[in-house]
Amino acid sequence: MADTDQIGKSIIAAAPMNAPSGAGWVLRRLVDFGIEGTDQLPGARVSAGHHLERHGSVEAAVDALIVTHTALSGTQGFITNLGGLATLLIGAPANLASIAALQSRMVGAIAHLRGYDLDDSRVRHAILMTLLGKTIVDDLVASGDLPGTPLVVATAPGIDRNLEQLIAQRVMTAMLTAAGGKQLVSIVAKRIPIIGGGVGLATDSWNTIAVGRYAREQFVSRRPTLTT
Template sequence: MGIGSSITKRITPKITQAAPNLTSGFVREALRRAIEGVGPLPSAETTARRKLEKEDGDVDRAIRETIELHAAYAGAEGFATNLGGLVTAAAALPANITGLALIQCRMISVIASLRGYDLDDQRVRNAILACALGEDAVKKMVKSKKLPAPPMALATAPVHDAALDRTIASEVAASLIGKVAGKRLATTIGRRVPVVGGVVGMSADAWSTWQVGRYAGRELLPRTRR
């Protein structure tokens, strides 16, 4: 307990200092870039179209391929940003959060496009962010009335509720910090070996992304665009 308490006291202030701008605005920007494309990555709609062509029009197969590919991306990104151990934990935190946010938002956006959703619709964008929270978190938020409904219902609501925009984005930001910071602390306390820390980070990010993708695939049922 002494070691854990000591490390917690040292790492928590660094985490706060390292990600001062991780706000709802950051999450919305990550989602926008994930949907529109960033760097060498094409837009989510273009990616969805190419996946569908590759899989001969089989949507379910295209979704499975999308999840597996993005889980691999997350694993590689997680490994790269976890190699430094405790010494570089605070410095690596923003990169890991940014990467995980982009990868998971992009994956869910591609899935939504494959299912026939309009990615320019703010209701759909809120549903994408809700999916990024994961099934357990969504159930708790719906039960506590922080969220009016699951992602599918958000995406197909009669009207867009602007009040939800900041709430959902803030929850995603908090979730990302919790996942990454918690993983850093667990790795540091339990392993304390930099390379092993990288493997733990790789596994955690890949598994988290795979779970989120599977949830999005189940939750976002097929729609016909008008």
């Protein structure tokens, strides 16, 4: 996990979060990183291919992707929170970036298996939205802050630059709010290093499971059905 941790820190540090376009820039880089990957952490397409080859069917591969990335996210959450309160301010940005990158990789792999073009900007923004989970997306759609569900965005006729920025800002705001809430709830536990690590493991694991299930729901198969 050192690779995503260091990438996350460098991304957060490079983008001024109070700048108008800062949130959009950070989120797009995290999604791109999760989808394209590195030598140490192969991207969504490679991950999807490995799981499909190993498990033999798209749906079995989707299930395995969720299990694998839940384990990775839990381990990452444990590592970045293990230091307790002393490392909280350092660990939180890296934790947020690492989880976003890992979940983007998972959702991208699911979308790829279901027949979506990961080079399509609409699909990448749908992946970004999926990281919020069903409840937050539904609330933002109901309030008019987002134009529709990830499936709607992924299959829309087009998407303009203003909408791209709006989606990225809404997602970043919600992610930072959720991260802040997690820290408030667990602040006492984080004063005790080992307990703090357990809180991070449980929270990040559960969140990744929820995102994986939402991705499975939203990215319905676009592959042709074989008939005999």
